[in-house]
Amino acid sequence: MTVTIVGSQLGDEGKGGVVDLFGDRADVVARYQGGDNAGHTVVLGDTEYKLSLVPSGAVRGKVGVLGNGCVVNPETLFSEIDELRERGLEPEVNVAERAHVIMPYHRALDGIEEEAKSDADLDAGTTGKGIGPTYEDKVGRRGIRVGDLLAPDSLERKLSYVLPQKRALCESVYGVEPDRFDDAFDYESLLSLASEYGERFREEGMTVDAGEFLTERIDAGENVMFEGAQGTVIDIDHGDYPYVTSSTPTAGGAAVGTGVGPTVVGRGEVIGVVKAYLTRVGTGQLPTELGSVEGQTPEEGGRPEEANLATYIRDEGGEYGTVTGRPRRVGWLDLPMLRHAARVSGFTGIVIGHVDVLAGLEEVEVGHSYTIDGEELLTLPSTSERWARCEVNYRTFDGWPEADWSEVATEGYDAIPENARSYLEYVSDELGVPIYAVGVGPGREQTVVLRDPFE
Ligand code: GDP
Ligand code: IMO
Ligand code: MG
Numbered sequence: 001m002t003v004t005i006v007g008s009q010l011g012d013e014g015k016g017g018v019v020d021l022f023g024d025r026a027d028v029v030a031r032y033q034g035g036d037n038a039g040h041t042v043v044l045g046d047t048e049y050k051l052s053l054v055p056s057g058a059v060r061g062k063v064g065v066l067g068n069g070c071v072v073n074p075e076t077l078f079s080e081i082d083e084l085r086e087r088g089l090e091p092e093v094n095v096a097e098r099a100h101v102i103m104p105y106h107r108a109l110d111g112i113e114e115e116a117k118s119d120a121d122l123d124a125g126t127t128g129k130g131i132g133p134t135y136e137d138k139v140g141r142r143g144i145r146v147g148d149l150l151a152p153d154s155l156e157r158k159l160s161y162v163l164p165q166k167r168a169l170c171e172s173v174y175g176v177e178p179d180r181f182d183d184a185f186d187y188e189s190l191l192s193l194a195s196e197y198g199e200r201f202r203e204e205g206m207t208v209d210a211g212e213f214l215t216e217r218i219d220a221g222e223n224v225m226f227e228g229a230q231g232t233v234i235d236i237d238h239g240d241y242p243y244v245t246s247s248t249p250t251a252g253g254a255a256v257g258t259g260v261g262p263t264v265v266g267r268g269e270v271i272g273v274v275k276a277y278l279t280r281v282g283t284g285q286l287p288t289e290l291g292s293v294e295g296q297t298p299e300e301g302g303r304p305e306e307a308n309l310a311t312y313i314r315d316e317g318g319e320y321g322t323v324t325g326r327p328r329r330v331g332w333l334d335l336p337m338l339r340h341a342a343r344v345s346g347f348t349g350i351v352i353g354h355v356d357v358l359a360g361l362e363e364v365e366v367g368h369s370y371t372i373d374g375e376e377l378l379t380l381p382s383t384s385e386r387w388a389r390c391e392v393n394y395r396t397f398d399g400w401p402e403a404d405w406s407e408v409a410t411e412g413y414d415a416i417p418e419n420a421r422s423y424l425e426y427v428s429d430e431l432g433v434p435i436y437a438v439g440v441g442p443g444r445e446q447t448v449v450l451r452d453p454f455e
Contacts, residue, residue, distance in 0.1 A: 002224045002268030003453045004254045007231030008341035010280040011249075012321075012328065013273040014353040014439055016040025016049075019056040019227045021351075021437060021447055022271075025454035027222035029057025030065035030214060032257030033247035034229035035102055035134070036076040037127040039322025043442040049084075050322050053077045055227050058084060058091040062225075067210045068098035069247065069257020071134040072146060073107075074197035095201065096210035096259075097147035100138045101194070104184035105166045106130030112174050124243045125282030125296055127323050135236075135246035137162070146207055149198030156191065163187050211259020218264065223454055226254040226265065232341035233380075234282075240384050243284025251345035269453035271436060272347040274338060274427065276354045277313060279328035281321045285387045288331035288367040288394075296329055298388070309361075317357040318442075332394070334367040335430055340380040342431045349453060352427060353439025355420050356446075361399040364423060367392040368430075397423050405440040413438070413448050 003022060007013045019029060020042040031038075036052040042059045043049075049056075053076055055064035066072055072095060084091045107130035117123040126132060137143035142162045148155045167185050170178040183189035201207050218224055230249040233239045238250055247253065251270045255262040280286045283296055291310030292302030310330040313319070319328040341347070358364050370377040370390035381387050400417035408415040416424070416438060428435050438448040 001454065002218070002226060002265055004226040004228065004251050004265055004268065004270045006228040006251050006270060006272050006341070006345045006347070007249055008272035008274050008338055008345075008347070008350070009231050009278055010233045011229075011231040012039070012279055012281070013231060013275045014351075015228060015273045016042050016051060016056040017353065017439065017442065017444070017447075018271065018273050018351050018437070019225060020059055020444055021449070022453055023057045023060050023062055023225060025223055025452065026057060026062055026225040028063045028065060028214065028217050029055040029225045029227050030067050030210070030258050031055050031070050031227050031229060032067040032254045033069040033249055034245065035071040035129060035131055036073050037129045037131045037245060037323060038229035040227075040229070041322060041442065042444070044444055052080060052323065054080050054084060054091050054093055057225065057227070058089055058093075061090065064091060064093040065208070065210055065213060065258070066093060066095045066099055067258035068096040069253055070096070070099045071102050071131055071138075071247075072099050073102040073129065074149070074201070078200060093206060094208040094210070094213055095146050095206050097145065097150075097207050098210070098259075099146045100134050100143045101146060101149065101197070102130040102134045103144060103190060104181070104193070105163070105190075106133040106137070108181040108184045109133040109166065109169065112170065112176055116174055121298070122242055123283060129323070132246045144194070146201065149194055150202055150207065152195065155194055155198070159187065159191060159194070163190070209259070214258055214260050218260070226258065228253070232344060233337055235344070238340070238344045240284045240387065243282065243384060250341075266346070269348045270345050271453055272338075272341055272345060272350045272433070274350050274352045276352055276358055276423070277333055278331040279317075279319050280331070281324065281326055281328050285384055286329055286331050287370065287387065287390055287392050288334050288365075290330050290332065293327055293329045296326070302329075313357060317354055332365045332367055333427070334392075335427070336367065336370055336377060336379050338427065338431055339378055342433055343379070347431070347433045349436040349451065350428065350431065350433050351437040351439065352424055352435060355416070355424070355438055356405045356440045359400055359402045359417075359420075364397045364399050365394045366397065366426070368395045369393045397426070405446055408440055409446050409448055413450060416440070416448060
């Protein structure tokens, strides 16, 4: 069977930890979208792994797949594999021949376009990894795929077509000299770099037809976990467009992004990962935002009078970007966002984490609904502009005390402080989706498991 893990908010919900938690029963863990914009954390005792391309199942020695829906920076992938090997793991990563390759010029253009967009407040605050430009080329049918790295003729043909366009874009549209970016726009260097990547993919026998690979495994009775990256509200279709990433983190992406049928994904479980409050890295709306972060919070956004509370939660939760180190914007949980996420992905279960981070607060607020133009709204409006006009209707919950969370995790659900349980049950009831686990700390052991989706 399959289990799909989806971020239900804005990324960084704790998906890596959930993949690790339920990953013991999985045979294969497959990423289906995104690239090294992801930063997934797995904590095992004192050991922490931060993974951006290697699927999080690697920590448990599970077979990994990067599906056709991913964009792959081979440089990052190989250095991550090498680092994990140095740390004693043996990551097996099978990369789809249909996945697109992030080239150095994509990374350069990511930064150039963000800069240009910022004058019109259209910059998303990207991770700068070249994600958007690579997906653009994919859809524009001028991308370079992993399969091309293994086929010198097609690599040369495609690169020699696309590179003059990229140089012209840089020079004539953005007025930036391409040779400023080392060899990012240099044909010979790119060709030799791409050939080196291809050589390593070939030597290590890493490339596959992802759909075929996964289907054979599933037919043989193995369990497959699909590891979503990013989150619902930064989904290219279902998110806060244009302040989004360029892929489909929601559950539909698991089928399209790996080459198995939607019925295969739909027969399995779809688990939404929920952080007990909100964080956002980058620009865009966040109606329940506390405080604000310069350069990211939109004008008129945030509640500056709650800056201390935001700092408290940010520090307690270690809310600084895994990939970029940026302070994450912080806000209260937002139910319209979660209702939207549960519908788009068809959650069969949720995992709510970071419950320990809110412990010790006197009160905890939740955005229950919005009001816009005199009407109550229970889910998200379709445009960022309308979302910006929504007023939040809050519900206030009594806070819960600090606890020995490791002990709570050992004792089980009833050991979670009563007020926290009321909060958790409110979320589950509103979504009509059962809770499969509650995170009370970053470690694998600091989790209360109510139900294993593979059972
Ligand atoms: P991902 O991108 O969704 O995999 O999440 P990240 O790894 O970027 O960010 C989640 C952070 O929260 C990581 O540092 C995790 O170790 C940590 N974390 C996950 N679950 C919990 C939890 O229940 N409590 C606390 N305190 N930290 C958690
Ligand atoms: P994980 O998998 C949080 C955000 C960026 C930016 C927008 C577009 O760790 O949850 P991109 O570089 O993708 O073009 O940036 O999306 N973003 C993330 N935010 N977690 C992530 O991944 C993210 N990946 C991208 O901050 O606002
Ligand atoms: Mg992350």
